[in-house]
Amino acid sequence: MSLTDEATGTRAVTSTKSSPARRSRRAAEARAGYAFLAPWLLGFFLLTAGPMLASLYLAFTNYNMFAPPKWVGLDNFIQLFNDPRYIQSVKVTGIYVLVGTPIKLASALAVAMLLNNRRRGQGAYRSIFYAPSLIGASVSIAIVWKAMFIDDGIVDQIGQFFGRDAGGWVGDPSMTMPMMILLTVWQFGAPMVIFLAGLKQIPTELYEAAEMDGAGSARKFLRITLPMLSPVLFFNLLLETIHSFQIFGSAFIISNGTGGPAGSTMFYTLYLYLRGFTDFRMGYASAMAWVLVVAVGLITFIFFKTSKQWVHYSGETK
Template structure:
């Protein structure tokens, strides 16, 4: 009887589990539909179009690997890659450094912490908007705020946006200004570091600088890695800032020609949708490879507190 009773209980539990699974799948159905229609479907379509010549006005015509071969010979695409890599490799570390610095300051328990946390997070919400990009264009214009401030000190300004030497730098400053999101994540990570480590270090005579580089940063490396990967992927997809500041041209002299902006020009200005699809897949491959490299390198510098 006991064996039969146990078998009955197992069957009952299995039946309940199946019903719960069905309910879960039912509630997840809208997400699965969205994933298929909004993500997987367009990805498959773009991959197919990358092997075609398609101008949006006539049916696509298969052309093999011509679009991918063309990318090797496209000088503007090479320029766009150079501009984008420069933008990413400079602005991402600077943004993370500023975010970590401010998180450490806020972690000391300032009065009105909630206000500062909200105020510093706000640029992350607005930084990629059209309004902020237009404002940035005015600030760094010939008659903008930057030149007005310089004039107070007797320094003659210039058109920061219109100069190929400084145009990209203004976009880097804009990206660094959107430090709020990684700062909040850093602040949460700092709150998770046990205070006993600092107390033990203080007993041993360690000063603040030593505690920062021997305790805080090593224990924060998982958060640094997480923020770095997120910002790396997101920054490669930057578009609005360059489009608004340059008027959609990527100028002056292609100095702000982000890869996504050139992809937009090919797809929606020149109606080379097949070529633009191939460019999109190249961008996916680049970001995927860099992410893989980041995860591989993490084993050399990321420290987890639960490691033996």
């Protein structure tokens, strides 16, 4: 055997002898990794995946929480579309999503563009505009909002000062939806910050070149800002749409858990709660939940499919 062979052989023997130790070390690292993942895995299977599968089963049953569930097949889903209150909840939620989400995003983008300019106290302005989003749709904010819009509340008093008839928005079916939309628009801080980060990434050279070509503010916005900001706009649109479907706390507080007046605040999740935890029709509520999951999934799929037509990524060639 040559020196080269001997060296090769030695290395081979050394490698063979060290492989069990290496495998043992890898197994120990894998066990440590699974140990660190165990709390998350337990939470996922026990608190997320498990309840989801249970609700999928219950959606095909008649279950009132006090007796074993009875299999009824598609009866719950058939009853949904023959339920006037369910149809009302779909309409109310649809209006809220279709009107509230664009207004919220437009407000967030407008304020982000204002804050993108260098000015004194810029950090303070950003903090002030972002502050409502830190509070979120909490119970305390819903209580304050309701107090502002009830009879003889501050909004009613201001309206009377300018000649509006006395009466709060909370008890007026025609004004409850604008009130709820104002509440969600007021909390535009989170999408505003994301828009602001996207605006910072747009090269200033593009605007300088557009100015040299004589482009005005509107043309620069349509030809530069929107196309360069389209990935951020897509992200915010998708996120805020999903959040709008999940509205519950503020609607529950403002309507006292009834969805009134005249069903004007009967949002989808509120009606789901009433069916499940007031009427104890858990099977029916589970069916509602899965219809919502499928609807949001379809909307998300449509967003991703259509995004190829208007979302432009930096460096992308077509």
